[in-house]
Amino acid sequence: MxxxxxxxxxxxxxxxxxxxxxxxxxxFGATEESVEQVLQQGESAWLDAQLEPAVEGSPALIxxxxxxxxxxxxSPAIYEWVNGEPSEEExxxxxxxxxxxxxxxxxxxxxxxxxxxxxxxxRQVFExxxxxxxxxxNVSFTKGGxxxxxxxxxxxxxxxxxxxxxxxDMLRASASHPAMLYFLDNHLSRRPPSKQELAExxxxxxxxxxxxxxxxxxxxxxxxxxxxxxxxxxLLELHTLGVDNYYKQRDVIAVAEALTGWTxxxxxxxxxxxxxxSDMHVEGPKKVLGHLVREDRDGGLEEGHDILKMLIEHKxxxxxxxxxxxxxxxxxxxxxxxxKSVAKVFRKSEGDIQxxxxxxxxxxDFWLRRNYRTxxxxxxxxLCSALRSLGAEIIDPTRVLRVMADMGQPLYHCDDPxxxxxxxxxxxxxxxxxxxxxxxxxxxxxxxxxxxxxPDFYQSLPAEVPRLWQHHLTKRLLPSGAGQRTRNALxxxxxxxxxxxxxxxxxxxxxxLVGLLLGSPEFQQQ
Amino acid sequence: MKPVTRRNFLLQAxxxxxxxxxxxxxxxxxxxxxxxxxxxxxxxxxxRGGADWLNMVVPFKDKNYQAVRPTLALGEDDGVIxxxxxxxxxxxxxPLAELYKQKxxxxxxxxxxxxxxxxxxxxxxxxxxxxxxNRTVRSGWLNRYLGxxxxxxxxxxxxMALQELLPRSLRxxxxxxxxxxxxxxxxxxxxxxxxxxxxGDGMPAGGEMEGERTEDNDPAGIVRSGRVTIETLRRYQExxxxxxxxxxxxxxxxxxxxxxxxxxLKAGEGMEVAGxxxxxxxxxxxxxxxxxxxxxxxxxxxGSIASFGKDLGxxxxxxxxxxxxxxxxxxxxxxxxxxxxxxxxxxxxxGGGVKGGEVHGSWPGLKDDDLYEGRDLQVTxxxxxxxxxxxxxxxxxxxxxxxFPDYASRKVSGLY
Numbered sequence: 001m002x003x004x005x006x007x008x009x010x011x012x013x014x015x016x017x018x019x020x021x022x023x024x025x026x027x028f029g030a031t032e033e034s035v036e037q038v039l040q041q042g043e044s045a046w047l048d049a050q051l052e053p054a055v056e057g058s059p060a061l062i063x064x065x066x067x068x069x070x071x072x073x074x075s076p077a078i079y080e081w082v083n084g085e086p087s088e089e090e091x092x093x094x095x096x097x098x099x100x101x102x103x104x105x106x107x108x109x110x111x112x113x114x115x116x117x118x119x120x121x122x123r124q125v126f127e128x129x130x131x132x133x134x135x136x137x138n139v140s141f142t143k144g145g146x147x148x149x150x151x152x153x154x155x156x157x158x159x160x161x162x163x164x165x166x167x168x169d170m171l172r173a174s175a176s177h178p179a180m181l182y183f184l185d186n187h188l189s190r191r192p193p194s195k196q197e198l199a200e201x202x203x204x205x206x207x208x209x210x211x212x213x214x215x216x217x218x219x220x221x222x223x224x225x226x227x228x229x230x231x232x233x234x235l236l237e238l239h240t241l242g243v244d245n246y247y248k249q250r251d252v253i254a255v256a257e258a259l260t261g262w263t264x265x266x267x268x269x270x271x272x273x274x275x276x277x278s279d280m281h282v283e284g285p286k287k288v289l290g291h292l293v294r295e296d297r298d299g300g301l302e303e304g305h306d307i308l309k310m311l312i313e314h315k316x317x318x319x320x321x322x323x324x325x326x327x328x329x330x331x332x333x334x335x336x337x338x339x340k341s342v343a344k345v346f347r348k349s350e351g352d353i354q355x356x357x358x359x360x361x362x363x364x365d366f367w368l369r370r371n372y373r374t375x376x377x378x379x380x381x382x383l384c385s386a387l388r389s390l391g392a393e394i395i396d397p398t399r400v401l402r403v404m405a406d407m408g409q410p411l412y413h414c415d416d417p418x419x420x421x422x423x424x425x426x427x428x429x430x431x432x433x434x435x436x437x438x439x440x441x442x443x444x445x446x447x448x449x450x451x452x453x454x455p456d457f458y459q460s461l462p463a464e465v466p467r468l469w470q471h472h473l474t475k476r477l478l479p480s481g482a483g484q485r486t487r488n489a490l491x492x493x494x495x496x497x498x499x500x501x502x503x504x505x506x507x508x509x510x511x512x513l514v515g516l517l518l519g520s521p522e523f524q525q526q
Numbered sequence: 527m528k529p530v531t532r533r534n535f536l537l538q539a540x541x542x543x544x545x546x547x548x549x550x551x552x553x554x555x556x557x558x559x560x561x562x563x564x565x566x567x568x569x570x571x572x573x574r575g576g577a578d579w580l581n582m583v584v585p586f587k588d589k590n591y592q593a594v595r596p597t598l599a600l601g602e603d604d605g606v607i608x609x610x611x612x613x614x615x616x617x618x619x620x621p622l623a624e625l626y627k628q629k630x631x632x633x634x635x636x637x638x639x640x641x642x643x644x645x646x647x648x649x650x651x652x653x654x655x656x657x658x659x660n661r662t663v664r665s666g667w668l669n670r671y672l673g674x675x676x677x678x679x680x681x682x683x684x685x686m687a688l689q690e691l692l693p694r695s696l697r698x699x700x701x702x703x704x705x706x707x708x709x710x711x712x713x714x715x716x717x718x719x720x721x722x723x724x725x726g727d728g729m730p731a732g733g734e735m736e737g738e739r740t741e742d743n744d745p746a747g748i749v750r751s752g753r754v755t756i757e758t759l760r761r762y763q764e765x766x767x768x769x770x771x772x773x774x775x776x777x778x779x780x781x782x783x784x785x786x787x788x789x790x791l792k793a794g795e796g797m798e799v800a801g802x803x804x805x806x807x808x809x810x811x812x813x814x815x816x817x818x819x820x821x822x823x824x825x826x827x828x829g830s831i832a833s834f835g836k837d838l839g840x841x842x843x844x845x846x847x848x849x850x851x852x853x854x855x856x857x858x859x860x861x862x863x864x865x866x867x868x869x870x871x872x873x874x875x876x877g878g879g880v881k882g883g884e885v886h887g888s889w890p891g892l893k894d895d896d897l898y899e900g901r902d903l904q905v906t907x908x909x910x911x912x913x914x915x916x917x918x919x920x921x922x923x924x925x926x927x928x929x930f931p932d933y934a935s936r937k938v939s940g941l942y
Contacts, residue, residue, distance in 0.1 A: 142806075185810045188862045220596045225861030230810050233644065233867070243648050249899070252644075376746040406706065408690035415575075415805055418647050424746040425664070429692040430754035431704035437721045489723035512720075520724055521748045 009369055015039060020480050021372050022361070024526035025329050026050070027124035029385025030479045034124075047361065050125035051354055053164055061120035064394060068109035075153045075178065075272035078106045082149070086268060103148055107141055108398070110152045111411045115397045115404075118384045129163045129353065131380070132328050134412075136321075137174040137239060138419035139183040141412050146182060149272060151412060154179035167321055167351025168312040171239060175308055176274040178264035184231035184417060187263040189256055190280035192226040227282070232256035234417045240311040242320035251289055257282040258293055258303040276301040289314070318346035322356070329360055331371045332423040338365040373480055373525045376424035379407035381526065382436060386443060386518050387451060389477045396450035403448075407435055433524075440518035444511040453514075458506045466504035470494055470513050477517040486520045566844045567791055568878070568920050569784075569800045569834075570668060572654075572693055573827075573851040575808030576646060578820060579871040580857060580903065583633045583885065586614040590892035594858040597815065598865070604816035613885050617816050618824035621832035625876060629883035630835070630842065632941060636870045636887050637912055638853060638905035644867035646808070649852035654694035656910055656930045663931055667913055668799050669698030675923050676700065681796030682758055688783035693801045701750070702799075703758040705786075715763055718756045725752030765793045773837040780804050781830040788837040791845065798921070807851060811862035818863075831876065838877075846878025846920040848912070854903045857892060870903030873912050878920045879942060886941055910935045915942060 013021060019038035023030035026047075038046045065071060070078050082103050091099070114134075118127050139154055141147050158177050162170035174180045181187045193201070198219045206215030232255035237243045261281035265271050278299035286293040288307055296302035311317055322342035326334040338360070345352070345359045360366055377385065383404055387394065394400075404410060408427075409420055420426075442448050461469050470490040474482045482490070490513055497509045517523060584600050585591050586608070592599045600606050606614035607623045613633075615623060625631035641658035643649050652658040656667030665673075672685050686703040687696055696702045744750060769789045775781035780802070787800045804827060813820045827849070835842050854871030876882070888906040890896040898904045914925045914935040919942040925935060 185862065188811060190861075192861075217596070221861075224596055224859050228810060228860055228862060229644075229866050237645050243645050244643065249642065249644065374746060376748065406690065415808075416646065425697065427691065428747060428751050429687070429690075429697075429704035430701050430751050431686075431706055431759060432690065433721075433725070433748075433752045433755045434718065434759050435690070435706040437717050441717055441720070486724055492723060516720065516724070519721055521744070521752065524748050525746065 011369055013367055013369060013372060017372065017480070018043065018367065021367070022046075023124075024373070024480075025375070026128055026361075027388075028118050028127065028381060029388040029526070031389050031391075032476050032479060035479050043361070047125065047358075050123055051164060052123075057117070057121040057123055060393075061116055061122075064116045064120070065113055068113050070106040070109045070152060071113040072156065073106075073152060074157075075149050076270065078152060079149050079268070079270075079272065082106065083268070106152050107148050107412075110155060111401050112397050114155070114411055115384070115401060116394060118380070119387045119392075119394065125357075126163060129357070130159055132325065133163065133170060133353075134159045135414075135419035135422075136324065137170065137180070138414050138417055139179045139412070140414050142415045143183050146266060147179065150177075150179035150182060153177070153272075162353075164354060165352075166349065167346070167353060167356075169350075170353075171312060172305075172308055174239070175235065175259075175304070176262065178266070178272055178274065181231070181262060181264055181274075184234055185228045186231035186259055189228035189231070189260050189262075190225060190277075191257075191260055191282040193222050198223055227253065227256050227260065229253065229256045232259055235259075235311070238418055240320065241314060241316040242323075245316045245320065246289055246314070250287075254286040254288045254293070255307055257284075258286050258288070258300075258307050261300055262304055312350055313347075315343075315347070318343040318351070321351060322346055325356055326360060328422050329357075330366055331374060332425065335365045338363050373522075375526050376428050377524055377526050378420065378422060378427055379404050379409040380411070382407075382524065383439070385526070386440065386523075389518075390443070390453050390457060390514070392443070392451045392453055394451050399449040400451060403435075403439055407432070433519075436524070437515075437519040440523075441512075441515035444513075444515035444518065446511070458510045461506050461510070463506060466498060466506070466509060467494060469506060469509060473510070473513050473517060477514065478520070478522050480522070482517075482520065482522055486517075486522060489520075490516060564844070565791075565794065565841065566878075566920050566922075567798050567800070567846070568668075568916065569787055569802070569845065569847045570693070570695060571827075571831075571847065571849045572650075572695070572801070572803050573807045573849065574646075574650070574803055574805045575851070576649070576853045576855055576867055577807040577851040577871065578809060578813060578855040578865050579635075579851070580854065581813075581815070581820060582616050582619065582824065583635060583872060584614045584616060585612060585889070585892065587612060588892055594892070596859070597863050598813060598859045600815055606816075610885065612889075616821065616824055618821040619828045621828040622874075622876075625832065625835055626883055630877050630880065632875045632880045632882040632884065632886055634873045634875060634886040634907055634912060634938065634941065635889050636904055636906040637850075637873045637909050638870040638903075638907075639909060640905065642869070644853065644869070646852055646867070651694060653850070653852055653909055656695075656913060657932075660931055665698030666693070666695035667910075667930070668695045668801070669700045669702065670929065671917055671921070671923060672700040672702070672799060673698065674929075675921065681798075682754070683761060683790075683795040683797050685799040685801075686758070686762070686790070686797065687801040687803075688786055689801075689803055693803055696799070696801045701754045702801075703754065703762070705759070705762060715760060718760055721752065722756055725749055725756060761795065762790065765790050765795065769793060771837055773833050775833040775837075776826050776829040778826045778830065780826055781833065784830045784834040785837070788834050791838065791841070809855070809864045810860065810866060811864040813859075813864040835877065842877040843879055844877075844920075846880065846916050847874070847876040848916055849874035849876075850909065856901050857897055857903060858901065868902035869898045870905040873909065875912070875916060875941065878916070880919070881940060881942055886938065907938055908933070908935070911938050912941070914938075 019035045020030050022038060022043055023034050070081055121127050139151060141151060154177050158170060158173040162173060201222045202215045202219035205218035206212055229252050233252045236247045241247055261277045263275055263277055265273055265275045281300035285295050291310060293303050294306045322339045323334050326339050326342060342356055342359045345355050349355050383400055414420055446452055461472050493512055498504060581598060581600060584606055586601055586606050600616060605617040607620055608614045609626055622631055639652055639658045641652055654666050655663045657663040685696060686705060687693055688705050690704060690706050692702055692704050766786050766789050771785055775785045783802045790797050809820055831847060838845055850873050851871050853868055855865035855868040860866050890904045894900055910930045910933055915937045917923045917925055
């Protein structure tokens with residue numbers, strides 16, 4: 001039970017420790033109840049149940065999601081929901097303000113839904129995988145523009161749709177989804193216009209403006225239009241092969257050329273779906289990673305598919321995805337042998353996500369004591385696990401989402417296409433802890449707007465024996481136990497309180513103890 | 527635990543610091559007291575995303591420049607600030623023109639990495655770790671400086687970043703403070719008190735028993751990080767709440783960051799290195815010319831730096847500011863009113879005795895043959911040489927062989 005005591009580093013985990021470890025990595029925080037559940041069901045039965053594509057989860061979650069009307073809408077529906085019927089008249093200032101306010105709502109709904117599911121869903125494994133792949137195929141609202149119409153559908157049709165399927169399908173879905181095409185500018189990438197087209201642009205502009213100079217300028221600007229390498233590069237670097245693995249700048253250019261014309265329909269009455277425009281496509285043979293891309297003389301769409309296939313089958317992709325997944329689920333320094341064996345599974349199965357997951361959980365490496373309680377929680381993991389272990393009622397997660405942003409990890413707002421790093425090194429700077437302590441205390445004191453600790457949270461504590469409260473609360477919030485120093489600190493607080501209080505009241509001493517527990521070093525680990 | 531003696535000493539050192547400038551400038555030699563207490567400091571500003579250098583310090587007379595950038599090019603009509611016959615500043619950088627005139631602002635052109643990567647993340651890692659192409663180095667160049675120049679008396683306050691997470695240049699063994707922006711000051715300080723027993727140095731009763739934390743059972747360094755948090759944030763809160771600025775800063779996150787750095791510097795706590803990130807420079811589309819996204823950000827950047835310079839007054843001559851980015855962008859615009867990832871960029875060096883008022887670095891030009899891979903600015907100055915010069919001149923720190931792995935760095939000639 002001692003969280004920080006020195007143990008034989010070679011000793012195998014006890015059944016209880018195994019349950020805690022499994023839940024630390026495959027849920028947003030082990031709770032007393034979930035530990036019992038794993039112990040009763042057995043590890044593999046628990047995992048099977050988690051991967052059952054059945055109901056979304058708890059009644060609390062279903063109720064909360066039902067208040068977010070856009071979370072299950074596709075992009076055209078969101079567009080219509082935001083903009084309503086077109087109006088011939090000029091909009092009043094008030095109407096325009098209302099419209100602007102409404103435009104932000106689908107984004108708010110989505111962020112809330114992601115957070116609510118992470119905390120409340122009974123299918124925690126699904127949500128953990130969603131967190132990983134959402135981050136891997138990162139798109140961000142910071143891009144602005146039409147992102148607000150697109151990302152909800154991306155969450156549903158790219159991330160969640162394929163979590164129990166294959167990496168290959170998810171990659172293909174992301175590559176052709178408007179949210180990704182927009183985020184990484186592929187919708188703009190095109191072959192340079194021909195002389196004929198330039199002449200036409202010049203002529204049209206000259207006629208419409210009556211200015212020879214404006215016509216010439218328009219043609220000059222149009223002449224610059226061309227290849228945009230942004231998506232092609234990140235496809236190779238971040239989504240598949242890993243940085244500088246196997247590819248060179250010339251491959252980036254060839255991939256960008258093959259993907260010219262991958263764009264999407266937009267605007268009122270549009271379907272906001274993938275569209276291939278052969279008039280934007282760069283023709284001619286392309287060589288990628290030493291292979292000639294099958295030239296598609298029938299417009300060019302298939303060239304992109306051919307490249308995706310090539311990338312899915314590439315050894316580098318298997319290695320890279322296996323490494324990232326092992327780093328995320330097992331250790332900041334991923335054990336090389338485990339990565340190798342997971343990569344093998346990837347190559348046999350086009351990256352069957354369930355198979356990858358099982359390969360990790362069924363390995364010996366996963367269960368080594370040296371990997372137990374060694375991952376530092378990201379801000380997202382810290383906040384979700386705090387709410388989970390308190391069984392907090394979430395009325396409105398807006399405030400918690402803002403705290404997450406303060407801590408440097410705003411959901412769906414990661415500017416960098418790389419997504420967030422998942423290692424302790426990237427998050428554990430001196431100073432970071434202060435923000436966590438502050439949140440821990442505010443949450444314990446019920447001072448975080450929109451979330452409350454249920455009144456019966458302290459009910460099961462033995463009212464007559466205040467000195468035992470800290471132990472009961474420790475058991476609930478730190479299933480893997482507290483170290484000596486944390487126990488001492490809690491005792492000090494208890495002593496100080498009991499010396500002053502006439503009658504010991506759990507509603508008074510409980511919250512400070514909870515705040516300290518959530519801010520303790522032990523709670524930052526998983 | 528309150529390191530009272532050290533604090534007192536620091537305060538004295540700070541008081542001394544105020545009278546140093548005249549001493550420091552004699553013959554370029556610097557008085558190097560304990561604790562970095564001579565007041566010398568370095569502020570490292572990182573423009574994340576690969577800023578388009580070519581539209582910051584502009585070869586405005588170059589015909590090629592005008593030709594390859596039909597919508598983005600800046601000319602005299604756009605109000606550029608000509609600083610010599612060849613070069614002009616983006617109009618949004620006007621606040622820096624004054625520093626240039628005072629010879630305290632030195633742009634260095636065509637700075638970059640010998641590594642060809644056009645990946646943001648690699649380029650940033652390589653630059654901030656000071657080790658292009660080397661993936662085994664995981665300590666930032668500034669962190670290495672801090673580690674190698676630290677003494678038993680070094681201030682715990684030597685280095686900080688005004689943001690939630692440290693920039694990579696400051697990561698490493700040497701503890702550096704990241705200041706969370708959302709920390710409510712008064713409430714925050716009692717929070718620190720309460721968590722001291724969990725994380726602090728004080729040995730609670732029974733602490734020596736089983737369960738006492740050692741490096742071995744704090745593998746991620748959580749406890750260590752918490753301890754440093756408490757000690758340094760306490761003092762930081764005191765400083766920024768008590769001192770007032772006479773100078774107005776742009777009302778922006780970046781401006782507020784620069785203002786707080788100035789406060790800490792003026793407080794004389796022995797702070798030597800401060801880091802501040804400015805994100806969002808990856809302008810693939812809609813970059814704009816004299817007005818637009820990049821212009822708005824440049825205005826904020828330049829305004830904040832100029833205010834910082836005024837705020838510091840003569841102390842600016844002991845304080846170096848460097849502004850950098852991971853790479854420059856394509857010389858040609860891309861047709862979406864933007865630019866793609868390129869190669870060479872540039873660095874601003876301001877204050878700290880730099881030889882300002884002239885543009886440093888060699889400039890190959892913009893003809894196709896002059897470009898790197900026919901598309902990007904060349905790199906004619908290795909960024910490590912700039913870092914080398916800045917460290918040596920700001921801190922009288924000898925940059926030894928191996929400081930930048932596998933590279934014999936040297937000073938940029940004429941920069942100081």
